[in-house]
Amino acid sequence: MVVGATGRLGVAISEALANRGDEIVLTARDPNKLAQMAISLDRGRGPAQVVCADLTHRDAVSQIVEGLRTAIPATDERGSIDDIVLACGPFPRTPFDELRREDLERTLTVHCIAPLLLVHALAGDLAKAKGAVVALGDAGTTRPYEHHVAYLTAKGAVRTGLRALAVELAPDVRVNIAELGIVADPEADADPLRQHRLATRSQLGRFGTPEEVVHVVLALLDATWATGEIWGIGR
Template sequence: MNLGHAMLDTVLITGSAKRGGAAIARVVHDRGYRVIVHSRKSSEQEARLLMAELNVKRADSACLWIEDLSEQMLTLPDFTNLVGVVANASEYRNSDLSSPSALLMEDLRTHLLGHLEIIKHCKDVLIKRQGAIVAICDIHTERPNKNYLSYNISKGALHMAVKALAAELAPDVRVNAVSPGALEWPIAHSIDTARQQEILASIPLQRVGTFEELAKAVCFLLFDATYTTGATLMVDGGRSSFLA
């Protein structure tokens, strides 16, 4: 299966059926690129709707790739004319030392190993097209978030991969990270009002960020920051400067 396009510069955004990933897909698409919307089965319906929305705007400007990145053996399609990869797919869930080891392995696959497989698979086309990679990390890759052990470890590993790959793939492919702080509050982990106030008090810009702000930062690193590699752009309202 070839998800690329003979004529059109294409960007793959993992986990892009909804929320932050979908915002990135829309902003990348607005910049004139063809996008590969990626999701696992559980979000296939939202992914199909997004693909249809983008194809209404421009014919054949979006396609779909369904794959669970936590699977041990990924089925990787061909990606002709790929100029960008955004490693966004993410599993945000509680874990600590009492959690099953299988959970840590799953999160490592989703955040790190799945994305490494994709990059390995696309390396030649990215080099040929002088492309760029952006990984979405987290302010907590530097200072861990309590009770999110496997999330911290696996996002932290992804952050190190950005720096290591930036060195390995230079001068052909730029590799950078965006580290968000609190964006639009997560739905699955409803945060109580007191905790929300506590978080807001730690953000100099006094609000959470929007997914569109995340997407604009990603596009800056993908397309505009042509003399930047191995860097991390914080999208956190200034919060990381004030973490204890």
């Protein structure tokens, strides 16, 4: 299952999983985008399964679990889901002098509380499959940048929470994080000077690409001797 499937990296990860033959369940908050994605990921086996839920809502986790049970009924031998990829958005800009309680509550809910509760709710399924959880983290949790206090606080919280889950769920379920530097998004920022300044934060002197993120996510899904790891790329 890909959580946050309609975001730019969620789409890239979902396409890669479909291309290698995995059966995918997509979840995000926009039903129209989900429907379009489900059709586009048809690799001759029919559209991908979708479950629509908004992680800011208190009942989002129960909606996802119920939708998953309907889409892929569990059996005694196997649960509804084998692996979870947490590619949750959004990426809100919150200048410190404008920071509000609502900003912290929203980002913590989307990036930390809902993902941890979702893994908790599906822990039995994951254990049956000897499955994995892979989350997209942010290098800003250790090298913070300006105007994103709420987002970075939430990413730091889920970083710690997921490492704790790796201990709680071992040895049956692996939990790892791909901690990302800045991934190129030409549509979001066409300012060459700003792009150059941000790119110099990376030791490689450039932004990453969605394809490079996908490579690491797939590697962590398949790395059967890795758990509790934070694989930093583009830092």
